[in-house]
Amino acid sequence: NAGVTQTPKFRVLKTGQSMTLLCAQDMNHEYMYWYRQDPGMGLRLIHYSVGEGTTAKGEVPDGYNVSRLKKQNFLLGLESAAPSQTSVYFCASSVRERPNQRNEQFFGPGTRLTVL
Amino acid sequence: SQQGEEDPQALSIQEGENATMNCSYKTSINNLQWYRQNSGRGLVHLILIRSNEREKHSGRLRVTLDTSKKSSSLLITASRAADTASYFCATAFPDYKLSFGAGTTVTVRA
Numbered sequence: 001n002a003g004v005t006q007t008p009k010f011r012v013l014k015t016g017q018s019m020t021l022l023c024a025q026d027m028n029h030e031y032m033y034w035y036r037q038d039p040g041m042g043l044r045l046i047h048y049s050v051g052e053g054t055t056a057k058g059e060v061p062d063g064y065n066v067s068r069l070k071k072q073n074f075l076l077g078l079e080s081a082a083p084s085q086t087s088v089y090f091c092a093s094s095v096r097e098r099p100n101q102r103n104e105q106f107f108g109p110g111t112r113l114t115v116l
Numbered sequence: 117s118q119q120g121e122e123d124p125q126a127l128s129i130q131e132g133e134n135a136t137m138n139c140s141y142k143t144s145i146n147n148l149q150w151y152r153q154n155s156g157r158g159l160v161h162l163i164l165i166r167s168n169e170r171e172k173h174s175g176r177l178r179v180t181l182d183t184s185k186k187s188s189s190l191l192i193t194a195s196r197a198a199d200t201a202s203y204f205c206a207t208a209f210p211d212y213k214l215s216f217g218a219g220t221t222v223t224v225r226a
Binding site for chain 2: 004031035040041042043044045048050059090092094096098103104105106107108109110
């Protein structure tokens with residue numbers, strides 16, 4: 001199993017350009033997440049999904065959109081990139097919330113995005 | 117806003133020594149999790165402790181949770197060079213929604 005994969009690994013954008021980050025998981029997980037990680041700040045939740053066709057806002061959703069058309073994929077879009085969106089983006093997935101289960105999240109390797 | 121705050125921000129120890137880091141949080145939680153991140157990589161889950169538990173062990177890891185003080189600690193015993201990484205606590209409420217702290221960077225010197 002590949003686990004959680006992210007494409008691309010690196011990307012440089014100019015201000016105002018758009019792009020889509022792709023996350024794929026092969027563990028049949030119901031829940032998927034997008035985070036951003038900035039120096040000294042840990043991870044912050046951008047958007048998440050609790051199932052195919054559903055999405056919800058996290059802590060820092062402004063400037064991003066997401067879609068979950070297939071259970072295994074979660075897309076993060078930047079419609080008009082800004083320098084403040086320079087960050088490392090991580091996707092994660094987990095099983096459906098169940099009592100007394102290991103509700104751990106599995107992370108992808110990250111996408112390093114620079115907006116000039 | 118981030119729920120968890122780790123202390124210290126950075127820690128340097130000799131191989132074989134123990135490493136202890138602490139996490140404080142502000143609101144109610146269902147569980148608290150610790151993750152490790154090696155440089156340039158994604159996070160890897162280490163251990164989860166539920167709000168009704170006080171202590172858990174996994175190999176060389178020991179986690180404690182004090183819900184009255186809203187704090188947790190992670191102890192790594194007999195550290196190795198491979199333990200060099202950043203460690204993050206994450207509080208969960210509900211179970212699937214995590215809020216991460218800024219992390220503790222641990223360097224293990226040979």
